[in-house]
Amino acid sequence: MNPLSLLREDLSGFAGYRSARSEPVDGNVWLNANESPWANLAIGSESVRRYPEPQPASLRWALAALYGCDADQLLIGRGSDEAIDLLVRAFCTPGRDAVLVTPPVFGMYAVCARLQDARVLEVPLTDAADDFRVDLDAVVRAAREGSARLVFLCSPGNPAGGTLSMEVVVRIARELEGVAMVVVDEAYVEYADSSSLVDGVQRQPNLAVLRTLSKAHALAGARVGCLIADARVIAALRQCQAPYPVPTPSLALALQALSPPALEQTRAHVAEVVRERQRMHAALSGLPAIIRIYPSQANFLLVRLADPDRALLSLRDVGIVVRDMRAMPQLGDALRITIGTPAQNERVLEALRVLEQVEA
Numbered sequence: 001m002n003p004l005s006l007l008r009e010d011l012s013g014f015a016g017y018r019s020a021r022s023e024p025v026d027g028n029v030w031l032n033a034n035e036s037p038w039a040n041l042a043i044g045s046e047s048v049r050r051y052p053e054p055q056p057a058s059l060r061w062a063l064a065a066l067y068g069c070d071a072d073q074l075l076i077g078r079g080s081d082e083a084i085d086l087l088v089r090a091f092c093t094p095g096r097d098a099v100l101v102t103p104p105v106f107g108m109y110a111v112c113a114r115l116q117d118a119r120v121l122e123v124p125l126t127d128a129a130d131d132f133r134v135d136l137d138a139v140v141r142a143a144r145e146g147s148a149r150l151v152f153l154c155s156p157g158n159p160a161g162g163t164l165s166m167e168v169v170v171r172i173a174r175e176l177e178g179v180a181m182v183v184v185d186e187a188y189v190e191y192a193d194s195s196s197l198v199d200g201v202q203r204q205p206n207l208a209v210l211r212t213l214s215k216a217h218a219l220a221g222a223r224v225g226c227l228i229a230d231a232r233v234i235a236a237l238r239q240c241q242a243p244y245p246v247p248t249p250s251l252a253l254a255l256q257a258l259s260p261p262a263l264e265q266t267r268a269h270v271a272e273v274v275r276e277r278q279r280m281h282a283a284l285s286g287l288p289a290i291i292r293i294y295p296s297q298a299n300f301l302l303v304r305l306a307d308p309d310r311a312l313l314s315l316r317d318v319g320i321v322v323r324d325m326r327a328m329p330q331l332g333d334a335l336r337i338t339i340g341t342p343a344q345n346e347r348v349l350e351a352l353r354v355l356e357q358v359e360a
């Protein structure tokens with residue numbers, strides 16, 4: 001199956017913008033891009049004077065090595081948010097095609113769909129006794145019946161933190177061959193016991209994976225994320241992307257963050273978050289004000305509370321801001337708490353324990 005058959009027909013043959021950096025050229029006096037011949041005096045670095053490589057080879061190789069894919073299966077974007085937007089733009093004909101999402105879930109998929117005038121098909125997660133679950137058969141059925149060109153799954157899921165297995169995702173993708181791309185957002189997979197689905201991309205050409213340096217790698221401000229997919233899909237999406245999507249300072253930061261010593265420290269921080277997540281889960285479970293905590297494989301916990309307003313106030317009184325999830329479907333009593341440092345987590349627990357005493 002050639003996944004390019006799922007792309008917008010009206011974009012076939014579209015070559016995008018040819019920038020001064022599109023073609024490799026030789027020379028030592030570069031007067032082809034109307035750049036300034038002098039560096040900005042306020043800035044120490046000379047390199048930022050030039051337009052950057054559209055897909056810097058050094059970062060492509062580093063990310064491909066980190067994620068275990070080929071460099072030509074990887075598209076670097078301004079966060080995985082940009083990759084989500086590109087997917088929707090390239091695969092959904094406005095006013096006709098649809099995007100399938102499984103709420104409650106990360107909001108960007110539906111936002112990008114709205115901006116593209118793509119319909120949004122919703123197959124709600126089912127709140128089973130042990131966790132939120134994806135209704136696989138319903139996803140496949142709704143995608144087929146509603147002309148979904150993209151199915152967004154999130155694993156670990158935001159906001160509950162549950163994971164999907166390789167078998168499940170590959171099965172959905174196989175059943176949707178020739179119908180839709182299945183995109184698995186793995187923004188939090190570094191914190192999970194289960195491994196990434198990047199390997200599945202080799203097996204299923206209509207499967208794609210989103211990864212980001214924003215969370216575990218502590219680089220949210222640099223805006224570096226990527227899409228891993230069939231090389232033909234990556235090449236087609238490159239044509240739809242802005243000419244210079246990787247700012248030079250972000251490239252430098254990303255390469256620093258992917259150096260062996262930095263990766264070692266990242267792994268240690270991830271391990272600490274996982275330990276703290278387990279500790280927080282256990283400690284919060286003991287508080288009567290907490291109705292339910294979802295088992296999370298990410299760096300946050302979704303909790304249902306007897307009185308979320310009072311919990312928010314109590315947390316705010318000591319300066320702690322958590323995410324109010326109550327506007328989301330099925331989450332009318334829920335907050336999402338990011339795992340912080342041990343000291344920060346302790347303050348969260350204190351604020352929620354105080355609440356208990358007031359209620360008693």
Ligand SMILES: *Cc1c(COP(=O)(O)O)cnc(C)c1O
Nearest residue numbers: 079080081106158187212214225
């Ligand atoms: C945080 C997050 C992202 C990351 O987006 P970036 O643009 O890479 O910062 C992607 N998906 C989900 C589900 C997230 O929670």
